[in-house]
Amino acid sequence: MTDISLTGLGWSNTFRAQLTEDDTGSPARISAVARDRVTALTPEGPLGLVPGGMSTGEIAVGDWVLTDGARVLRVLERQTLIQRRAAGERAARQLIAANVDTLGIVTSCNADFNVARLERYLALAAASGCLPLVILTKADLASDPRDYARRAERLSPLVSAIALDARDPGAAELLQPWCRAGQTLALVGSSGVGKTTLTNTLTGRHDATRGIREDDARGRHTTTARALLPMVSGGWLIDTPGMRELGLTEAAEGIGEVFSDIAALAAACRFSDCAHETEPGCAVTAAIAAGELDPERLKRWRKLLREDARSTETIAEARARGKAFARHVAAVTKDHRRRKGDV
Numbered sequence: 001m002t003d004i005s006l007t008g009l010g011w012s013n014t015f016r017a018q019l020t021e022d023d024t025g026s027p028a029r030i031s032a033v034a035r036d037r038v039t040a041l042t043p044e045g046p047l048g049l050v051p052g053g054m055s056t057g058e059i060a061v062g063d064w065v066l067t068d069g070a071r072v073l074r075v076l077e078r079q080t081l082i083q084r085r086a087a088g089e090r091a092a093r094q095l096i097a098a099n100v101d102t103l104g105i106v107t108s109c110n111a112d113f114n115v116a117r118l119e120r121y122l123a124l125a126a127a128s129g130c131l132p133l134v135i136l137t138k139a140d141l142a143s144d145p146r147d148y149a150r151r152a153e154r155l156s157p158l159v160s161a162i163a164l165d166a167r168d169p170g171a172a173e174l175l176q177p178w179c180r181a182g183q184t185l186a187l188v189g190s191s192g193v194g195k196t197t198l199t200n201t202l203t204g205r206h207d208a209t210r211g212i213r214e215d216d217a218r219g220r221h222t223t224t225a226r227a228l229l230p231m232v233s234g235g236w237l238i239d240t241p242g243m244r245e246l247g248l249t250e251a252a253e254g255i256g257e258v259f260s261d262i263a264a265l266a267a268a269c270r271f272s273d274c275a276h277e278t279e280p281g282c283a284v285t286a287a288i289a290a291g292e293l294d295p296e297r298l299k300r301w302r303k304l305l306r307e308d309a310r311s312t313e314t315i316a317e318a319r320a321r322g323k324a325f326a327r328h329v330a331a332v333t334k335d336h337r338r339r340k341g342d343v
């Protein structure tokens, strides 16, 4: 049985410490976010809430909020936050999931196993503040699944990797240390690697993401795709449509953590702005020459930094453009009204 006490829902001292004497609401954990309302779980049962003085875009699945039973009064500071660049022309950030403890990076023991992709997701985990766990599915189809796990663990000292058959109920036992009561797990990975299969195994449901009917505060029935799912071992699995395949945004620090070996070498280069190409006294090219650094790893590091810089710049530029455009519109409107004799 899932424990839906506050502690069972993931409540901890980090959140309790944020409460002030002025706070009137009670804590609740967001389980689904729709266009104009959200659903939250409390020890007394689920609540349908409207955001008070904010948009639902500022609330993420997994968030801890304070509520008066009808409205979200305030969102508590997050321990971790997974975000991405919103799809479409408008560059903006979209909140995907909050307070995720472990990011399960799902890949399979076959052609999907790709070091560059793993490094990208590891950087995402580091940028979000989550603990990374590489989950290698389809172990039953590989002759040496341990070999894949070893290759994944070699990428960073922070990484643990586990090979399993996502269809086997035993997979839930193997993942138990990351799925205990109060813990939150989210899964990322390419299409077809077994995320849905694993979600079903961990939640014991066959269609874990189907919409369920819930009563909102006024007793109306609404259908919401619930995104915070109870797992058989007592923890919570966040599964939102935006969660599954993610690009990098504002992740330079996360990339630095995953490639800390290159960052440490770069710190020893003679020039602080060394591009590690033809500069004299470059510790990075020296390490490559000495066979201590794989030149492919350097290439992958550069590629991720370029990708991150591109999307981060676009967001910063869009903000600047938005302001400039607003000024332009104001000037044009004023000019137009002046000519019409309104002003």
Ligand SMILES: Nc1nc2c(ncn2[C@@H]2O[C@H](COP(=O)(O)OP(=O)(O)OP(=O)(O)O)[C@@H](O)[C@H]2O)c(=O)[nH]1
Residues within 6 Å of the ligand: 137, 138, 139, 140, 141, 164, 165, 166, 167, 189, 190, 191, 192, 193, 194, 195, 196, 197, 198, 244
């Ligand atoms: N043999 C074996 N098959 C698996 C395993 N995990 C998943 N599969 C199969 O792989 C196929 C794809 O699995 P899904 O769970 O749908 O993959 P997904 O990652 O959810 O894919 P998307 O929904 O497209 O993102 C299904 O036919 C699964 O039965 C595994 O560990 N072993």
Ligand SMILES: [Zn+2]
Residues within 6 Å of the ligand: 266, 269, 270, 274, 275, 276, 277, 279, 281, 282, 283, 284, 285
């Ligand atoms: Zn250098």
